[in-house]
Amino acid sequence: xxxxxxxxxxxxxxxxxxxxxxxxxxxxxxxxxxxxxxxxxxxxxxxxxxxxxxxxxxxxxxxxxxxxxxxxxxxxxxxxxxxxxxxxxxxxxxxxxxxxxxxxxxxxxxxxxxxxxxxxxxxxxxxxxxxxxxxxxxxxxxxxxxxxxxxxxxxxxxxxxxx
Amino acid sequence: xxxxxxxxxxxxxxxxxxxxxxxxxxxxxxxxxxxxxxxxxxxxxxxxxxxxxxxxxxxxxxxxxxxxxxxxxxxxxxxxxxxxxxxxxxxxxxxxxxxxxxxxxxxxxxxxxxxxxxxxxxxxxxxxxxxxxxxxxxxxxxxxxxxxxxxxxxxxxxxxxxxxxxxxxxxxxxxxxxx
Numbered sequence: 001x002x003x004x005x006x007x008x009x010x011x012x013x014x015x016x017x018x019x020x021x022x023x024x025x026x027x028x029x030x031x032x033x034x035x036x037x038x039x040x041x042x043x044x045x046x047x048x049x050x051x052x053x054x055x056x057x058x059x060x061x062x063x064x065x066x067x068x069x070x071x072x073x074x075x076x077x078x079x080x081x082x083x084x085x086x087x088x089x090x091x092x093x094x095x096x097x098x099x100x101x102x103x104x105x106x107x108x109x110x111x112x113x114x115x116x117x118x119x120x121x122x123x124x125x126x127x128x129x130x131x132x133x134x135x136x137x138x139x140x141x142x143x144x145x146x147x148x149x150x151x152x153x154x155x156x157x158x159x160x161x162x163x
Numbered sequence: 164x165x166x167x168x169x170x171x172x173x174x175x176x177x178x179x180x181x182x183x184x185x186x187x188x189x190x191x192x193x194x195x196x197x198x199x200x201x202x203x204x205x206x207x208x209x210x211x212x213x214x215x216x217x218x219x220x221x222x223x224x225x226x227x228x229x230x231x232x233x234x235x236x237x238x239x240x241x242x243x244x245x246x247x248x249x250x251x252x253x254x255x256x257x258x259x260x261x262x263x264x265x266x267x268x269x270x271x272x273x274x275x276x277x278x279x280x281x282x283x284x285x286x287x288x289x290x291x292x293x294x295x296x297x298x299x300x301x302x303x304x305x306x307x308x309x310x311x312x313x314x315x316x317x318x319x320x321x322x323x324x325x326x327x328x329x330x331x332x333x334x335x336x337x338x339x340x341x342x
Contacts, residue, residue, distance in 0.1 A: 006183045006185045006186060007185070009186055009189070013186075013189045013190065013193055014189060014192070014193070016193070046259075047221040047222060048220035048221045048222050048223075048258075048259055048287065049259070063290070065291075065294070066290040066291040066293055066294055067290070067293045067294050068293055068294055068297045068298060068299050069297075070297075070299045071293065071299050074299075091261075091322065091323070092260065092261035092262060093261030093264070094261065122290075123259065125290075125293070126257035126259050126260055126286055126287055126290070126293070126301060127257070127259070127260050127261070127262070127301065128260060128262045128263070128299075128300035128301040128302060128303075128317070128318050128319060128324075129260075129261065129262045129318075129319075129323060129324075131299060131300055132300055132318060132323055132324075133323075157322065157323050158322050158323035159322060160321060160322050161322060
């Protein structure tokens with residue numbers, strides 16, 4: 001009697017293990033490459049982006065430890081220029097990606113929560129165009145240019161020819 | 164769960180000595196199998212990156228078979244190459260960077276035409292190298308000599324960056340020497 005129960009118990013455990021393995025493989029395959037199919041011409045620039053939340057604008061995300069001082073300085077200026085950045089186009093391809101950004105701002109800050117905490121994106125840190133646009137924005141804002149003027153200047157400089 | 168525990172309790176009392184070890188064996192097998200799951204990804208390791216494909220950024224996975232991204236250099240080789248002191252170019256790009264993805268297919272044929280071996284370092288996979296080599300605006304084409312960076316060109320080919328000819332000129336004469 002006990003023997004039978006042991007075998008039954010063992011069987012159940014093995015089946016569970018088998019199920020876990022099968023489902024594990026399945027999810028592994030989902031994540032696997034072969035992504036080429038549905039993406040068309042759009043470069044998937046936003047798909048691997050990592051988000052990090054900090055308590056507020058004065059606390060920069062830890063991922064910036066991997067980046068150059070200049071990059072960190074530029075990130076530190078994002079919050080103060082949010083009102084301009086959210087009206088600017090980003091020409092890195094992220095606004096046409098599968099999970100598109102709404103504006104240049106999203107390359108750096110994904111969200112500002114009600115409690116003031118900030119969800120940062122590391123997308124901009126690896127993105128030359130995003131950082132160049134941010135750099136120009138900061139310079140132009142310092143010169144006293146309006147949001148509209150900055151938007152026009154950014155479009156004139158970074159918008160690909162023929163678009 | 165209480166059901167299984169109950170099952171064990173009921174069985175334990177009458178036949179203490181003859182307790183079978185089978186459940187323990189099964190449990191051990193399960194643990195080993197679950198552990199093995201973690202290593203499954205090592206069955207599919209990218210030769211270019213020497214990492215399991217599932218550990219790569221999705222944007223990098225997209226480029227694994229792209230003919231324009233086959234000169235990938237890894238951190239160890241990069242440091243060896245620069246540290247050797249021999250003159251070398253390094254193309255710092257990120258697979259997630261749209262400007263890089265526009266630039267690479269134009270740049271690589273130019274390098275090939277000039278007979279220059281151009282190693283490609285993917286910063287999206289080794290982010291701490293952004294700081295290490297002070298890379299800000301990707302892509303950055305840098306020129307090293309004597310173990311030091313001597314010159315660089317930042318930003319890609321296209322609006323807001325440079326022309327293909329500027330990149331060509333940099334590859335031909337990175338130090339801007341007058342001939």
